[in-house]
Amino acid sequence: MRGVAAWVKLTPVRDSIHTGVKMLIKMLHDKGLRSEHAYTAAIGSIGLSFLSWAASRKSSEPNPRADRWGIFVGQWAPTFFGLGLALAEYEKR
Numbered sequence: 001m002r003g004v005a006a007w008v009k010l011t012p013v014r015d016s017i018h019t020g021v022k023m024l025i026k027m028l029h030d031k032g033l034r035s036e037h038a039y040t041a042a043i044g045s046i047g048l049s050f051l052s053w054a055a056s057r058k059s060s061e062p063n064p065r066a067d068r069w070g071i072f073v074g075q076w077a078p079t080f081f082g083l084g085l086a087l088a089e090y091e092k093r
Contacts, residue, residue, distance in 0.1 A: 025086045035091060038084030042077045049074035 056066030
């Protein structure tokens with residue numbers, strides 16, 4: 001019963017976060033951002049990550065910064081894919 005009571009207390013917080021996300025998606029859509037743009041950015045970040053990794057492999061001196069940059073840029077892809085899915089869902093309405 002204790003877990004249920006905690007969940008009931010968090011419901012308004014969860015609902016307000018959900019409302020904020022919907023407002024953000026609406027604002028981005030109203031500004032002209034479409035799901036195709038987010039998907040393109042995701043594919044581009046994967047390509048940029050691969051290029052960074054390949055460049056670090058070709059250099060004569062190992063450069064760990066290039067490897068870290070590739071990992072950092074590679075983590076953008078899931079964010080852009082998630083944004084694309086949210087925008088695609090909004091565009092269906």
